[in-house]
Amino acid sequence: MQPFFAQRFEKVEPSFIREILKVAANPEIISFAGGLPNPHLFPVKAIDQACQDVLREQGAAALQYAATEGFAPLRQYIADRYLARHGMSVNPDNILITSGSQQALDLLGKVLIDEGQDLIIEEPGYLGAIQAFSVYQPAFQPITLGEEGLDLVALDALLASGSNAKLLYGVPNFQNPSGVSYSRANREALAERLVSHELLMVEDDPYGELRFEGEHLPPIAKLAPNNTVLLGSFSKTVVPAFRLGWMLVPDWLRQKVTIAKQATDLHSNAFSQQVLHRFLIDNSLDAHLEKIKEVYGRQRAAMEAALARHCPPGVSYTRPEGGMFLWLTLPASVSAMTLFDEAIKEKVAFVPGAPFYVRPEIKNTLRLSFSCVDEATIEEGVKRLTRALARML
Amino acid sequence: MQPFFAQRFEKVEPSFIREILKVAANPEIISFAGGLPNPHLFPVKAIDQACQDVLREQGAAALQYAATEGFAPLRQYIADRYLARHGMSVNPDNILITSGSQQALDLLGKVLIDEGQDLIIEEPGYLGAIQAFSVYQPAFQPITLGEEGLDLVALDALLASGSNAKLLYGVPNFQNPSGVSYSRANREALAERLVSHELLMVEDDPYGELRFEGEHLPPIAKLAPNNTVLLGSFSKTVVPAFRLGWMLVPDWLRQKVTIAKQATDLHSNAFSQQVLHRFLIDNSLDAHLEKIKEVYGRQRAAMEAALARHCPPGVSYTRPEGGMFLWLTLPASVSAMTLFDEAIKEKVAFVPGAPFYVRPEIKNTLRLSFSCVDEATIEEGVKRLTRALARML
Numbered sequence: 201m202q203p204f205f206a207q208r209f210e211k212v213e214p215s216f217i218r219e220i221l222k223v224a225a226n227p228e229i230i231s232f233a234g235g236l237p238n239p240h241l242f243p244v245k246a247i248d249q250a251c252q253d254v255l256r257e258q259g260a261a262a263l264q265y266a267a268t269e270g271f272a273p274l275r276q277y278i279a280d281r282y283l284a285r286h287g288m289s290v291n292p293d294n295i296l297i298t299s300g301s302q303q304a305l306d307l308l309g310k311v312l313i314d315e316g317q318d319l320i321i322e323e324p325g326y327l328g329a330i331q332a333f334s335v336y337q338p339a340f341q342p343i344t345l346g347e348e349g350l351d352l353v354a355l356d357a358l359l360a361s362g363s364n365a366k367l368l369y370g371v372p373n374f375q376n377p378s379g380v381s382y383s384r385a386n387r388e389a390l391a392e393r394l395v396s397h398e399l400l401m402v403e404d405d406p407y408g409e410l411r412f413e414g415e416h417l418p419p420i421a422k423l424a425p426n427n428t429v430l431l432g433s434f435s436k437t438v439v440p441a442f443r444l445g446w447m448l449v450p451d452w453l454r455q456k457v458t459i460a461k462q463a464t465d466l467h468s469n470a471f472s473q474q475v476l477h478r479f480l481i482d483n484s485l486d487a488h489l490e491k492i493k494e495v496y497g498r499q500r501a502a503m504e505a506a507l508a509r510h511c512p513p514g515v516s517y518t519r520p521e522g523g524m525f526l527w528l529t530l531p532a533s534v535s536a537m538t539l540f541d542e543a544i545k546e547k548v549a550f551v552p553g554a555p556f557y558v559r560p561e562i563k564n565t566l567r568l569s570f571s572c573v574d575e576a577t578i579e580e581g582v583k584r585l586t587r588a589l590a591r592m593l
Numbered sequence: 594m595q596p597f598f599a600q601r602f603e604k605v606e607p608s609f610i611r612e613i614l615k616v617a618a619n620p621e622i623i624s625f626a627g628g629l630p631n632p633h634l635f636p637v638k639a640i641d642q643a644c645q646d647v648l649r650e651q652g653a654a655a656l657q658y659a660a661t662e663g664f665a666p667l668r669q670y671i672a673d674r675y676l677a678r679h680g681m682s683v684n685p686d687n688i689l690i691t692s693g694s695q696q697a698l699d700l701l702g703k704v705l706i707d708e709g710q711d712l713i714i715e716e717p718g719y720l721g722a723i724q725a726f727s728v729y730q731p732a733f734q735p736i737t738l739g740e741e742g743l744d745l746v747a748l749d750a751l752l753a754s755g756s757n758a759k760l761l762y763g764v765p766n767f768q769n770p771s772g773v774s775y776s777r778a779n780r781e782a783l784a785e786r787l788v789s790h791e792l793l794m795v796e797d798d799p800y801g802e803l804r805f806e807g808e809h810l811p812p813i814a815k816l817a818p819n820n821t822v823l824l825g826s827f828s829k830t831v832v833p834a835f836r837l838g839w840m841l842v843p844d845w846l847r848q849k850v851t852i853a854k855q856a857t858d859l860h861s862n863a864f865s866q867q868v869l870h871r872f873l874i875d876n877s878l879d880a881h882l883e884k885i886k887e888v889y890g891r892q893r894a895a896m897e898a899a900l901a902r903h904c905p906p907g908v909s910y911t912r913p914e915g916g917m918f919l920w921l922t923l924p925a926s927v928s929a930m931t932l933f934d935e936a937i938k939e940k941v942a943f944v945p946g947a948p949f950y951v952r953p954e955i956k957n958t959l960r961l962s963f964s965c966v967d968e969a970t971i972e973e974g975v976k977r978l979t980r981a982l983a984r985m986l
Contacts, residue, residue, distance in 0.1 A: 201791045201820050203845040204759055206729070209704045212852055239653035247656065251644040260632035263640065263832035299692055299836075299858040306857045310728055311602045331856040335703055336599070366597055398594045427594050439656035441863035443692075452596040459605055463724040464699045465692040469862040470834040 208315075208337055217327065217555055220540070224549035230581035232568040233549040235376065235524065237436050239572075241492050243479065247439065250478035258474065266470035268462045270297025270446070274477040278432065278446055281485075288422045294449055296457060299468045301406055301433040301445035305332035307460045308367075308402055308429060311453070313338050318365035320358065322350065324527070324556035324565065326376050326404065329369050340558035341365060345378060347518070349386030352393070359397050368394070368401045372420060373408040374523025377556045377567040381521060384417050391423035399427060406433040406445075409489055411522035412497030426450045434476060436524070437489060442472040496524065502575035503568065506582035512593055517568075524571040527553075530564040534592055537563065542588035548581045601708075601730055610720065610948055613933070617942035623974035625961040626942040628769065628917065630829050632965075634885050636872065640832065643871035651867065659863035661855045663690025663839070667870040671825065671839055674878075681815045687842055689850060692861045694799055694824040694838035698725035700853045701760075701795055701822060704846070706731050711758035713751065715743065717920070717949035717958065719769050719797065722762050733951035734758060738771060740911070742779030745786070752790050761787070761794045765813060766801040767916025770949045770960040774914060777810050784816035792820060799826040799838075802882055804915035805890030819843045827869060829917070830882060835865040889917065895968035896961065899975035905986055917964040920946075923957040927985055930956065935981035941974045 224231040254262050269275070275292040282288040298304040305328065313319065313336035321329065323342035330340070341358055344351040350370060358365070372382040382390065394401050403420050421430035433445035449457055461467070503526055507517055514531040528550075530536060536552035543549060553565030570578060617624040647655050662668070668685040675681040691697040698721065706712065706729035714722065716735035723733070734751055737744040743763060751758070765775040775783065787794050796813050814823035826838035842850055854860070896919055900910055907924040921943075923929060929945035936942060946958030963971060 201788070201793065201843075201845075204705070204793075205849055206703070206705050206707045208707075209849055209853070212849065214848060214852055215855075236658055239657050242653040242656045244648055244652050244656065248645060248648040251648070252641060255637055255641040255644070259637050260635040263635045263637065263834040264632050265629055265828070265833040299861075302856075303858045310599070312597070312599055314599045314601075328856075328859070335853070335856055395594070400594065400597075435658075439864070440658040441656040443858060443860070443862050450594075452594075455607060456598055456602055456605065459607055459724075460602070460728070462608075463695075463721075463728055464857075465696045465836060466721070467836070468692075469836050469865055471832075472862055472865060 208335060215327065215331065215555060217551060220549065220551060223544060229544070229547045229549050230573065230577055230584065231549045232573065232581060233551050234569055234572060236572055237440060238495060241495060242439050243483065243488060246479055246483050247475065250475045250482065254474045254478050262471055262474050266467050268458055268467045270468065271470065271473035271477060274473050277477060277480055285416065286418055286422055290448060294451065294454055296447050296449060296461060297468050297473060298445045298447055298461070299465060300435060300443040301404060301431040302328055302332060304431045304445060304447040305329050307457050307464065309333050309336040310460045311456045312367060318363045320365050320368040321558060322370050322375065324377050324553055325369070325558065326371055327555050329404065330558060342558050345375065345380060347380055349382030350390055352389055355393060359393070366400060368399050369404065370401065371404045373405055374410065374520050376525055377553065378527040379518045379520030379523055379525045381417070387417060387420050387423060391420050394424045394427035401428045402431065403428050404431045406436050407523035409437050410493060410496060412493040412500065414521040421448060429453065437485065438476060438479065442469065442476055444468060444472060444476055496571055499570040499573060499575060499578060500526065502578045503570045503582065506579045510582050510586040512586065512590060524569050526568045526570060528566050528568060531593065532564050535563045536566040539566070539589060539592060542591060543585055546584040546588045548584040550585070601728060608720065608724065608948060610944060613942065613944060616937060622937070622940045622942050623966065623970055623977065624942045625966065625974060626944050627962055627965060629965055630833060631888060634888060635832050636876065636881060639872055639876050640868065643868045643875065647867045647871050655864055655867050659860050661851055661860045663861060664863065664866035664870060667866050670870060670873055678809065679811055679815055683841060687844065687847055689840050689842060689854060690861050690866060691838045691840055691854070692858060693828060693836040694797060694826040695721055695725060697824045697838060697840040698722050700850050700857065702726045702729040703853045704849045705760055711756045713758050713761040714951060715763050715768065717770050717946055718762070718951065719764055720948050722797065723951060735951050738768065738773060740773055742775030743783055745779070745782055748786060752786070759793060761792050762797065763794065764797045766798055767803065767913050770918055770946065771920040772911045772913030772916055772918045774810070780810060780813050780816060784813050787817045787820035794821045795824065796821050797824045799829050800916035802830050803886060803889060805886040805893070807914040814841060822846065830878065831869060831872065835862065835869055837861060837865060837869055889964055892963040892966060892968060892971060893919065895971045896963045896975065899972045903975050903979040905979065905983060917962050919961045919963060921959050921961060924986065925957050928956045929959040932959070932982060932985060935984060936978055939977040939981045941977040943978070
């Protein structure tokens with residue numbers, strides 16, 4: 201038959217990142233391209249034990265259909281942790297377990313985005329959010345993300361210009377792709393804008409627990425709880441394969457996102473929710489995180505040192521205090537896509553910055569991931585990368 | 594802040610089935626309301642073993658991010674089973690693992706449904722499909738589902754009337770809610786309409802493996818492969834908690850639904866996919882299904898016998914050859930909602946038919962589930978139900 205697609209999907213094409221990751225999977229290539237957590241740090245034995253404990257104690261009940269909102273003790277654990285870490289008093293009823301925080305983005309798009317409506321997003325912005333929201337066809341309004349956070353002058357100008365935006369999306373801690381975090385002052389000023397302009401922020405926080413230096417900063421959800429949906433994920437802190445994340449929603453949004461969740465997949469994998477909860481109560485998440493932060497912190501330092509040693513003048517890069525990514529800005533004349541082809545010849549890979557922009561004009565940026573590469577390999581990979589770059593300058 | 598919702602979600606309200614299931618959860622009540630598979634039949638020990646085997650053999654690799662399309666050996670297993678059961682030659686590349694078949698409905702809605710476009714659906718129809726598709730705001734066009742399958746005269750009339758429908762949704766085996774199946778002749782005639790009218794059928798088949806009498810009939814996807822998306826699920830055959838289902842899509846649809854899946858949850862729980870596959874290759878699914886069919890078949894027979902003994906004249910019911918549900922039609926004057934309130938006084942519960950209709954006019958039908966209730970309890974429950982009914986007549 202003749203293919204047909206809904207209007208919203210007619211122009212959708214596959215992300216070229218998939219192609220890049222295929223190239224980067226060649227074992228001869230040093231890859232700074234992936235966005236994967238380091239599997240050497242996965243708590244395999246403890247997960248094995250948790251699976252056995254859940255099945256032996258709960259039996260068939262662990263394998264039945266379950267509540268759309270998620271496993272109640274897991275929601276309580278998350279609420280307790282917000283209290284312990286940030287002094288945030290959270291009602292576990294307002295926590296909805298999702299199939300990764302990616303699903304939270306989709307559900308929020310379903311419930312909140314009308315076609316053509318302005319949606320404010322960081323520039324550069326998280327590709328997964330751009331993809332999830334694009335399905336609902338908002339008019340993206342990019343606001344520059346700088347070393348201190350969102351450019352509030354640009355935000356104020358947009359809001360003063362009569363924008364009909366009701367939603368703002370951002371990743372305040374160790375952003376993907378840039379690695380930068382919003383300062384405390386930036387958070388406070390932004391929270392004020394949310395309230396005064398009746399904006400809802402989708403505060404995506406998959407990396408907040410992975411701070412290896414500096415002080416933890418309050419979630420914007422703590423500063424403006426009625427104007428924020430706070431997303432969290434166990435993919436970077438425990439394991440990604442379970443696809444478990446959550447959203448903390450204000451009261452007014454709870455029922456509609458629950459209905460959207462029910463229509464989308466009934467509920468998230470209930471066995472994995474119970475296993476994850478068992479892992480969390482029988483082990484110290486903090487002790488586990490210390491191990492991750494020690495490794496990622498060392499690797500980030502190695503990458504910064506290698507860049508400092510080998511980068512030609514005119515290249516700048518961010519200095520993340522946590523997370524998995526670092527962001528390079530090349531001289532304006534250099535295309536990161538062209539550099540990618542040259543770098544592959546040198547057997548090193550990265551992700552060019554283009555897909556992180558909703559405006560395609562900026563060509564000279566790229567993302568480097570340090571989570572899965574040891575220090576010696578980082579040194580060698582950065583050498584290769586700068587060799588490719590030197591040829592282009 | 595002032596609540597706001599996308600236009601598509603403004604009018605969405607929670608399903609009253611949730612309220613019904615809460616009432617039915619009272620342990621004093623005999624419940625024919627739920628749609629749950631019988632947990633006594635879950636292969637708990639074999640799943641436990643499969644978890645251990647996967648983690649010990651694959652280690653951290655079993656817990657990493659994975660391909661959007663799903664675990665390749667699981668997709669191959671599904672393809673092999675279509676060949677063995679139905680002589681269907683299926684390319685595993687065309688099988689996409691989903692987070693339950695509920696997610697397949699959402700993804701198809703995303704990729705295929707434009708607002709206001711006709712969507713043909715059985716009457717009564719599966720509530721989960723109505724919910725999933727409603728998000729994308731089609732104009733539902735109900736076609737009566739009778740003992741032999743879809744009413745083709747009504748379908749032809751709709752197609753001749755200038756409907757712009759491109760999609761048709763149905764559950765040809767032991768439908769939820771009615772328990773009826775499409776006959777062979779109905780399938781063949783429907784497949785012809787799909788091809789001649791360039792219609793795409795979403796053929797939802799969660800119960801096809803649960804036939805306890807009669808002969809297996811070919812999927813419509815075998816008769817019109819380019820015009821059918823065939824959905825399957827492991828929720829009724831293995832366990833629901835894993836939320837694993839699949840869709841078999843024609844070539845022309847594969848790339849777009851994969852992109853939609855990636856934007857929605859990146860991929861389905863990869864650990865559970867590997868555990869499920871391990872269970873399937875280390876155990877006989879057929880032997881496991883025999884046990885389920887033996888129990889459900891006995892319980893369906895007990896329910897039919899009890900209805901025959903106790904029902905007053907003017908009540909008719911379907912005689913499913915498989916699945917989990919049976920459908921009652923009351924005298925036209927009796928509202929199933931009112932009967933529900935009376936039945937609760939007698940401590941028996943069911944699901945009134947109303948939410949299974951996209952037109953709300955029909956009030957005198959209801960669904961009974963026989964999957965989770967033993968034969969003696971079925972006899973007692975039907976007695977209570979007919980006692981409540983007798984009071985209303």
